[in-house]
Amino acid sequence: MVINANSTLPLVRKGMKKLSPSIEQFAKNAVVPSLKSWGIIFNSFLELDGDKMEIIKEEFTEHDRLWAIGPLLPIKATNNERGGPSSIPRDEISLTKLQMEAIASALEESRVRFIWGINGDSQNMVPLGFEDRLVGKGLVIKGWVPQQAILDHQAVGSYLTHCGWNSALEGLLGGALLLAWPMQVDHFDNTNLLVDELGVAIRACEGLTTVPDPNKLARV
Template structure:
C-alpha cells in the first residue's frame, strides 16, 4: 500500500475520527453531521480515499484547521472495476464489495492511531461499515458511534426481521447494536415510537439520537456548486428557468437519486406521461452506471425526439442537479421520486408533495411511513423493474400541481414540524448537543484515565 496522506490535527478532548461510506446518500449527510459537531467545538479527522476527498471541501473551507483529511489509497477488490471508489458508479449489489475493500484499511488505521501523539478518542462511522469498524474501535479501546443514513422505521424492520436480510447486512446491523450509540438522520416528531423501540429492545442503552433533517453544509452562493459534479445545464440557468414559471407549485420535479437508473421502458413511460400531461417539469437523468445489472445496457436512455417535443415545457438535466434548491423554489409543487431517505427529507424540508416510486433498500418503509401513515405522499408505482402506466402517471402529474390536495396540506404541516425540530431549542438541535457532549466526554474520560496511569507509574 502506498503512503498515507495526513495533516495532523491538534490535541483535545473532542478529537474524533469519522469513517464514511462512499455513496452520496451516506457521505453527504455524514458530512452535514460533521459540520454540526465542528460547530459545537469538536476536532475531526475524516478518513477517505482519493476520489472521495472532494466531499470534504466545504468542511475544509469552513472549519480548517479543526478538520483534517486522512487519505488512504482505495484497496483493490476482485469484484470491483478498476478505479471505482464510489457506490454511484455501481448497482447496489456491489455495496458489500465496497465495504469489504474498505475493511482492508483496518490494520493501516490501527497503525495510524498508534502513531499519533493525541489520537482520536472515538470513531463515528457509517452503519454499513459496522462489520469492521465496531471491532476496530474495540481493538483501539475507544467507543464507536454509528451514523445511520436510513430512516428509523426501515432499520427497526430490518433488525426485527433479520431473516429478511442478506448475511452481510444482518452482520452489519447486528454489530451496529453493539456500538456505543446510534445517530439517525431523522426527527423525534416523525419517528419517536420506532426510536424508542430500538433503544429499548436492541441498543439496550439511551444513546439513540434523532438529529435530522440535518441542514446541508453551505459554502459560497447558496451552496449551489459545492456538492455538484458534471451537469448538462448550469445551476444558474436552472434557477432562471424556474423563476420564469409564473404559477407557484406548477412544476413537477423528477429525480431518482444517485443510485437508480431507469430502463428504456421506464424512461419511455415517464417521457410519455410528461408529454401527455403537459405539465412543466425538470427531469434529472442519472448517467449510466459503469456496470449495469441484468445485462441492461440501455439504462437512462431518453426517448428519441423527446427533448425537442417538450422544448419550453421542461428541462432535462443529465448529470448533477441542485436538487435542494430546486425543491425549495416556489414554482415546484411535486417531486416524483424513488423515496430514498435523503431525497424524502429534502422534500419534507421544502414542503413539496412526494410522488413515491419505491424501488429498493429502505424505499418501501419510507413510502409506507410518508404515504400510508403520515399522508404526506402519494404512492404511484412500486418496484425496481415495474413500468408505470403512462396515462395514469400523466393524470397524477396534473393532479399533483393542484394546491388543495390533502397530501400537499399534510406535507406543508410536516415541513413546519421538521423545521421546528432543527431550529435552536428543537428536538434534533438538542439531540445534536447531546451527541457532541457524549463525544467530548469520551475525550475527558480518556484524559482522566491517562492521568491515573501516569500517576501510578
C-alpha cells in the same frame, strides 16, 4: 450512525419480513452491531421517526442514549462546484428504456411544467423529439442536478422519488408532495412511512423493473 429508525427496524426484528441473503448479511454485520454500541445517532428527527426510535430503545438497547440529529443533508454545492457529484450517487438508480419512455409520455400527456434530472446510462434514453416538443414547458437536465435547490423553490409542487432516505428528506424539507416510486432495499419501508403513516406522499409506481402506465402516471 444509523440512517433512520424506520428502515432499521425491519432489518433487526426477527420474522417481521423476509430478507434477501445479501440484506440479511448486511443487517447481521452492520446494523445489529450498531444497535449494541454505547449510543446511537439517527439522521432523522422525532416528528418523523420518534415512534420507531422508541421501539428500538425498548426492544434492542438497554439505555436511553439515542439521538435524532437530522435532517442532515449533503452540503450544498457552490456555483464553482457545479458539475460535481449529485446528492444521489449516479449509479444508484438507472431507469430502463421502457421506463424512460413511460415517464416521457406521462409528462407530455399531463401538460404540467417540469424539470427532469437524468443521470447515468439513462441520459441517452430520452425519446427522440421529446425535448423539442416540450420547449418552454419542461426542462431536461442530463448529469448533475442541484436537487435540493430545486426542491426548495416554491414553484415546485411535487417530486417523483425512489424514496431513498436522503432523497425523501430533501423532498420533505422542500415542502413538495412526494410521488413515491420505491425500487429496492429501504425504499419500500420509507414509502410505507411517508404514504401510510405521515400522508405526505402518494404511490406512483413500485419496483426496480416495473414500467408504469403512462396514462395513470400522468394523472397522479
